Amino acid sequence: MTYHSAPLTIAFVDSGIGGIPYMTHALRHIPDIRGVYLADNGFFPYGIREPEELSERLVSIVRKLREQSDPAMVVLACNTASVVALSELRSRFPIPFVGTVPAIKPAALHSRRRRIGVMATEQTLKDPYLDSLIADYAADAEITRVPATGLIEGIEHRFFDDMDGDLLESIGAQFDRADSDTVVLGCTHFIHLEHAMRAKWGSRFRVIDSREGITRQIFRLMNNLPADSYPRLPELPEHEAPVAGRAMMLISSAEGLDYYRRIADHFSFSFGGILDV
Ligand code: DGL
Secondary structure (H helix, E strand, C coil), rough: CCCCCCCCEEEEEECCCCCCHHHHHHHHHCCCCEEEECHHHHCCCCCHHHHHHHHHHHHHHHHHHHHHHCCCCEEECCCHHHHHHHHHHHHHHCCCCCCCCCCCHHHHCCCCCEEEEEEEHHHHHHHHHHHHHHCCCCCCCEEEEECCCCHHHHHHHHCCCCCHHHHHHHHHHHHCCCCCCCCEEEEHHHHHHHHHHHHHHHCCCCEEECHHHHHHHHHHHHCCCCCEEEEEEEEHHHHCCCCCEECCCCECCCCCCHHHHHHHHHCCCCEEEEEEC
């Protein structure tokens, strides 16, 4: 891929609002891109789908997104979609894809007690891809897997409400019992709970996600840098890298249209309406 001086369009896809923090992170650290975000609310939640149907759905989405906005690259800002469909998408389309996978590698670097918790969808937790990440980077660690589907549903549909902290408390208790010192957010939705987690869990665990790794991978692909390079990303303060005017949000179903328009507003994205998948 060659480096473009004009803003490059990058598409971000998730079952809902989970991938938004990934797009805002990339926009804040890479000034010369614009983002198109698809919340596939018509197919939410991905975590309960059969792998084949999810893969087919993502193929249709990418086809439509290419017609609609011709992105130079697609980021699957969703762990479930990435473990299930990344290789299929790469074989079907002549553009680069960036996948999101649970940040086991950085967690393994940080965990002193060698006890790591992973919160994700059931689909991600049972996927062989997670096992191979663990075998490659954290073979000596004890891994506690916690499916947190109820939490994902709450984040997606009640974003503006105060969250019921009981679920977070009971998840924290499971990690405590396992003596985990590091927790991997293996579903992109959980990043929206960063503050709530800090409030509930204090400093009991180091909480890790994969935003930085994804932004760095976008930057590498844009600049033809080798996969093992570690490019420094500009550290732009929020006001110097505004998201407004550089990001659009689409949804795939009219259900909850006003709610999603409000979400787009909240993050200073323009709202592009429905992508007919
Ligand atoms: N945000 C998605 C992920 O990272 C999952 C949410 C869903 O089940 O739809 O896995």
